[in-house]
Amino acid sequence: DAGVTQSPTHLIKTRGQHVTLRCSPISGHKSVSWYQQVLGQGPQFIFQYYEKEERGRGNFPDRFSARQFPNYSSELNVNALLLGDSALYLCASSRDRGHYEQYFGPGTRLTVT
């Protein structure tokens, strides 16, 4: 089975621009979570979606939003980019609400200049 896939792999944006990151979960997994990882730190939770509904939100500003589609894939959107948004954005999938093990994709490296 294919693992979690993310696109694009790398992205360079300018301050003030908008970005959309995409994620496809492992086949059969219905829950998707997004994390931000800055260099030297562990991943920080941004959002969790299950059955197309937001089930959890971390301490991130409203510039960050996400959604989940009927096929369980997901998008993370970030508006009005700041230099501090430069990070590795990770998507993780889990089977359903009763399973806590999350499997991560390779990430999208976002650089804001």
Added chain:
Amino acid sequence: EDQVTQSPEALRLQEGESSSLNCSYTVSGLRGLFWYRQDPGKGPEFLFTLYSAGEEKEKERLKATLTKKESFLHITAPKPEDSATYLCAVTDTGRRALTFGSGTRLQVQP
């Protein structure tokens, strides 16, 4: 608020030199403790889940243990390919998001 602290921040071992990584946690109702391995520029790779104090899991040269306050990742006779950052995370009964520590960067020299 859940908190996870990992030590040491970095560890350098000689090939074959066994050691342990520590993960201390504070959580209101532990639902699970997770260990991941992360190679530079890549996503974390799932290793173990531990659910209750006293539980142990093993995989090749790695063994994870759990107490009520901390978890250890024991590495026996490590090889250079074990070099990576090892991340510890917890989730509590109230939510399903993972709270991560900052990781331990392990370097195993031949």
